[in-house]
Amino acid sequence: MKSTRESYGEFLLNKGYEDKNIVVFDADLANATCTKLFKNEFPNRHFDMGISEQDMVGTACGMALSLKKVFASSFAMFLAGRAYEQIRNTAAYSNIDINFCATHSGLAVGEDGATHQCIEDIALMNVIPNMKIFCPADDISTKKILDICLKEKGPKYIRLGRNKAIDIYSDLDNFKLGGSHTFGNGADGTIFAIGNTVSIALQAKQKLEQEGINVRVVDLYSIKPIDRDNIIKCAKQTDKLVSIEDHSVIGGIGSIISNVLTEEYPKKLVKLGVQDKFGKSGDIENLYKMYGITCEKIIEVFK
Amino acid sequence: MENLEKVAKSIRKDIIDMIYTAGSGHPGGSLSCVEILVALYHRAMNLELDSNNQRIDKFILSKGHASSCYYAVLSSKGYIPREDLKTFRKYDSYLEGHPCIKINGVDVSSGSLGQGLSIANGMALSKKISNEKGYVYCLVGDGEIEEGQIWEACMSANKYNLDNLILFIDNNGLQIDGSINDVKSVDNLDEKFSSFGFYVQSVNGHDFDEILTAIDNAKKSKMPNVIIAKTIKGKGVSFMENDEKWHGKKLTQEDYKNAIDQLL
Numbered sequence: 001m002k003s004t005r006e007s008y009g010e011f012l013l014n015k016g017y018e019d020k021n022i023v024v025f026d027a028d029l030a031n032a033t034c035t036k037l038f039k040n041e042f043p044n045r046h047f048d049m050g051i052s053e054q055d056m057v058g059t060a061c062g063m064a065l066s067l068k069k070v071f072a073s074s075f076a077m078f079l080a081g082r083a084y085e086q087i088r089n090t091a092a093y094s095n096i097d098i099n100f101c102a103t104h105s106g107l108a109v110g111e112d113g114a115t116h117q118c119i120e121d122i123a124l125m126n127v128i129p130n131m132k133i134f135c136p137a138d139d140i141s142t143k144k145i146l147d148i149c150l151k152e153k154g155p156k157y158i159r160l161g162r163n164k165a166i167d168i169y170s171d172l173d174n175f176k177l178g179g180s181h182t183f184g185n186g187a188d189g190t191i192f193a194i195g196n197t198v199s200i201a202l203q204a205k206q207k208l209e210q211e212g213i214n215v216r217v218v219d220l221y222s223i224k225p226i227d228r229d230n231i232i233k234c235a236k237q238t239d240k241l242v243s244i245e246d247h248s249v250i251g252g253i254g255s256i257i258s259n260v261l262t263e264e265y266p267k268k269l270v271k272l273g274v275q276d277k278f279g280k281s282g283d284i285e286n287l288y289k290m291y292g293i294t295c296e297k298i299i300e301v302f303k
Numbered sequence: 304m305e306n307l308e309k310v311a312k313s314i315r316k317d318i319i320d321m322i323y324t325a326g327s328g329h330p331g332g333s334l335s336c337v338e339i340l341v342a343l344y345h346r347a348m349n350l351e352l353d354s355n356n357q358r359i360d361k362f363i364l365s366k367g368h369a370s371s372c373y374y375a376v377l378s379s380k381g382y383i384p385r386e387d388l389k390t391f392r393k394y395d396s397y398l399e400g401h402p403c404i405k406i407n408g409v410d411v412s413s414g415s416l417g418q419g420l421s422i423a424n425g426m427a428l429s430k431k432i433s434n435e436k437g438y439v440y441c442l443v444g445d446g447e448i449e450e451g452q453i454w455e456a457c458m459s460a461n462k463y464n465l466d467n468l469i470l471f472i473d474n475n476g477l478q479i480d481g482s483i484n485d486v487k488s489v490d491n492l493d494e495k496f497s498s499f500g501f502y503v504q505s506v507n508g509h510d511f512d513e514i515l516t517a518i519d520n521a522k523k524s525k526m527p528n529v530i531i532a533k534t535i536k537g538k539g540v541s542f543m544e545n546d547e548k549w550h551g552k553k554l555t556q557e558d559y560k561n562a563i564d565q566l567l
Contacts, residue, residue: 023432044432047463055421055455062425065411066433067355086452089415090422094404096411 001167004160004195005103007142009034012071015150016042025060025072027053032162033073033103053078057086057100064091064098069150075109076102076118076159084124091155092130099149103160105135106246107279107287108196110162117279123251125157126224132177133223135159137198140169141181141221148177159195159223163284166199168219180227182234186214189240191298192231194220194253197244200288204298213302220253228260235265242301244272246293270301307511310379311341315539316566317375317388323559325392328400331549332444333372335475335508335534340369340376342514343440350380359437361410361426365419366444366473367401368551374398374406382408417450419443420470424456427465438522442471446478449487454499460527461500469521470501470529473508475536477547492531501529508532540565 016022016038023045030036030048039046049056053074060072073079079102080087091098102121109117125133132154136142142160149156173181183202186209193201201217208215218234220226235241241261243254254271261267274291288294314337322328344350348360364373371391377383383398383406390396397405401414410426413419423441430437443453460468472492480486489495493503502524506513514532521528536550537543540562554562 047428049459050455050462052452052455052458054418054452055424055459058418058421058452058456059425059428059459061411062422062427063429064425065422066357066426066429068429085415086418086421090411090413090418094412 001164002139003162003164004136004138004142005034005162007139008101008103008146008160009037011143011146012038013041016045019069021067022069022071023047023063025049025056025070027051027056027074027078029074032075033101035073053083054086057083058090060098061090061094061096064096071099071101073101073103075116076105076121077116080121080124080157081118087155088128092128095130095154097153099156099158101158101160104162105159106161106196107274107291107293108161108163108246108284110284110287111281113281114278119246119248119274119279120251121157121159122223122247122253126251126256130154131224132156133159134221135194135223136221137195137219138165138168140167140171140173141175144175145221148175152177161196163196165196168198168202175221178222178225178227180222180230181219182230183217184215186216187238188213189215189242189302190234190238191215191217192220192241192243192253192257193217194223194245196246197293200293200295201244201298204295207295207299208302215302223253223256226256226260228264231257231260232265235261235267240270240301241267242270242272242298244293244298247273249273249275272297305345307341307345310345311337312566314341314372314375314379316563317378318371319540319554319559319562319566321371321375321388321391323554324389326553327392327551328371328553329368329551330540330543330554331477331536331547332366332473332475333369334538334540334543335536336369336442336473337372337538338509338511338514339442339471339473339532340372342511342518344376344380346515347518348440349437353435358410361437361439363411363419363423363439363441364402364413365441366416366447367414370400370402370414373402377408380408416444416447417452420453420456421459423468423470424459424463424465427468428463430467431463431465438467438469440469440471442473445472445474445476445483445489445492446486448472448489457496457499457501465527466525468527469518470527472529472531473534474531475534477536477545477550479547479550481547496529500526502526503529503531505531505533508534509538
């Protein structure tokens, strides 16, 4: 069990040996984003731009335009937030091949509180043309998704977390752009989740089964493009729909699923997540309880 | 050798033609940087491609609103068909109001101020770590450097000692809301850049000899370079000169006739 940021750091280190064209940018957070693993081994290909995310994004884009394979990292707040316009106007408008790996996303940042808890990044990135968005749930999915990013063209935003993530996938599982992963085939309901909430959803699935309620869990790891077909299929095949995310329900996966449903198969969706509020300091367990991002809240939907 | 003064005059005429036909655009800041772009594209820059199909010398127009000048100069070098210039800023044209990467010869979309120097730094840094020859040129406006990202980028250029970077400042002294000194003073540019670790040169931005000599000097320096080009906003069209109203303004038929008369 390790955090998805640690998996990211290990991925970079591993790929760094294979591909001398990989370069990594950071903004004074190399320890926290785990790019330090790469920095220690390949100091000449790691660029610490200091506390200046806007400059980091621009410089990283210039490097990417010069055909380097670029990974740029900071906390989600400072990458999607502070450098938003640089990502939009320089990276995405020019459709530059670049990877923005944003760690410390959501309330799960914990004790640092609201100023550091980015619960808007999916919404911000989703409205940018050309952008692709991924949110892996565990170690294996992080590494396999980053592998996809190395091959995919254009700008990509990869949403990573600070906390330890429960292992969910095995080496046999496969991932693809625009894909999703479905656990089970229960017809009583579908729980859509991303990142940290996938393991919460799986817990709820297990508890519901003990009560004779059979649901399926869908990990929407590819947020843009989203797996429309699977969303529609689940809406048709299952009774109740619920989404759960460590993100604002405005513009998060709940909104994205709703958009798909209204366009093709209108159906009620219960959206669990941050309800138009700022975060606050605390430990993840209590914060998730406070903001209603829990196994119990999911179970309530089926009662 | 090609007469640069003559080229500059024809570029100025193109700028006026394009903005008049478009019914909108930015004449003031396009006319002020004509000599800088002509000196770069017609003399200083190595426009050949390397084995990776990348231009050996690169140019980023950070002050993207000078697109009419940029497109006219790119056209003069064969990147953009001449007849396309009259489609500038139109709905069915690819010649966007601000530079777009889809345009032949344009290496990155730009125009949201403050962002170009970081991109240029990234290109210069890439050349350094890959031991590739060539220079990266970037043009910013003097109003533009009120953006904080410019100074973040200056610190980066210094940190990585980007001596293959040659930054131009189009120092025409005016921005949309008035004189730079009134809106937000960026006085003592030379001292500012010098303290940020740049090799600073100041030139008359309408004098080709001064511009080209400064570029030669910059190539010999072992530091990131800035060439502060003192210019006149609206240069070449008397009624536009030193008047911020001509930053972004369309030309009436009469304006057009008067302007063209001065450029024949």
